[in-house]
Amino acid sequence: MSELTHIDDKGRVRMVDVTQKKTSQRTAVAQAVVLMSAETFQRIAAGTVSKGNVLETARIAGVMAAKKTADLIPMCHPLNLTHVQVDFFPDASSHTIRIEGTARIVDQTGVEMEALTAVCVAALTLYDMCKAVDKAMTITDVRLLKKTGGKSGTFVRENTTHE
Template sequence: MSELTHLDKYGQAHMVDVGSKANTQREARAEAFVQMHAETLALIHSGDHKKGDVLAVARIAGIQAAKKCADLIPLCHPLMLTHIKVELTPEPEHQRVRIESCCRLVGQTGVEMEALTAATVAALTLYDMCKAVDKGMIITGARVLEKTGGKSGHYRVDEQ
């Protein structure tokens, strides 16, 4: 296992200096899920929710969140993202919405945090918009699915 890069030799938090790293194409995909009652999912899927298009609002929230990641996570670098995609897919067979995000750039540091932030803020937005009809929703499974680029190379979660 690698050392924690955000701690100096005295155990103090610091922002990693990426100035000497090469610019490379980097991409990360992440996912999260929002479990809910079947009736809530049907309301979202039909577009009949009184607050409007829940999936569209959550998608925009996820995109905005990826762009603001460095403002939310103290030691993240501000990044010039070249691509952000957030997809929300109702999965009635599991009574949930699956959220998948993808972030891309050419730069000196990875975009895993931006992808995770996009997926989780989209999930939080979906919860916020639907809490009046289903306070028991559960946000689960936030994780990085895949990342490419950089010194550590390619990572892909085992599809089990």
């Protein structure tokens, strides 16, 4: 197991010093899945949710959240993201919407937290817009699918669907 880099030798939390790290292109892809009733799924697909276009609102929320990650996660570095994308993969047979978020940067630290924050906030926005119809929706399977760049190189989660 690797050393916990957010803790100093006295056990105090700290932001990791990345001053000496080399910049590289870094990408992270994360996902979240929202399970819902058939009625909720159909209303989202048909665009008949009374609060408006659920997926486009969730997409905007996810992008905005990625840009605010350092304000939400205490030890994250504020980053100048070069790209954030949030996509939706509805599955009518399981009444689920898989949300995939991609974040990209050329910098000294990774963008995993930004991709994860994007999908979490997109999922929460989807829930918020549909909760009047379906309070039993479940947000699940939040996880990093892939990351590239940096000293640790490439990570690809096995048995996942992503580009």
